[in-house]
Amino acid sequence: MGKCSSEADESVFSETLDEIKEPSMYRVLIHNDDYTSMEFVVEILVSVFNKPLEDAINIMLKVHREEIGLCGVYIYDVAETKVGTVETLARGNGFPLKCSMERD
Numbered sequence: 001m002g003k004c005s006s007e008a009d010e011s012v013f014s015e016t017l018d019e020i021k022e023p024s025m026y027r028v029l030i031h032n033d034d035y036t037s038m039e040f041v042v043e044i045l046v047s048v049f050n051k052p053l054e055d056a057i058n059i060m061l062k063v064h065r066e067e068i069g070l071c072g073v074y075i076y077d078v079a080e081t082k083v084g085t086v087e088t089l090a091r092g093n094g095f096p097l098k099c100s101m102e103r104d
Contacts, residue, residue, distance in 0.1 A: 025104040026079035028071045030086070032063050036095040044097070045071060048085050073104050 028049075030041060038060050045056035049071045063069035074082065079101040090097035 023075045025073050026076055026101045027073050027104050028079050028082050028099065028101050030059070030063050030069050030071055031098040031100065032067045033096050033098065036090065036097040038064065040090070040093060040095055041097070044086055044089060048082055048089070071099075 030044070041060045041063060042053070042056045045051040045059055046053060049056075051059065051071075059069045059071065071082070073079075083099045083101050086097065086099035090099075
């Protein structure tokens with residue numbers, strides 16, 4: 001007789017778990033510059049990154065003081081979209097704001 005179905009199911013389940021990998025995560029960062037207004041950075045953090053106002057202000061102040069600030073950690077596609085959205089909104093408003101992503 002062959003394996004009972006629970007042993008076979010366990011084997012398939014174990015092999016499937018080995019094949020599933022967590023997606024790589026990416027940190028999205030905003031960089032300080034001498035031209036983008038603090039208010040605009042806060043707007044971006046609220047509208048693009050869904051940060052509560054108080055958190056957005058704290059991140060903006062960190063960017064202002066330390067030249068860079070973390071906006072969030074996302075899977076690649078989401079991080080890439082957020083970077084593009086920030087840069088499109090910044091250019092549309094006449095700001096040179098730089099947003100980047102790096103592997104976490």
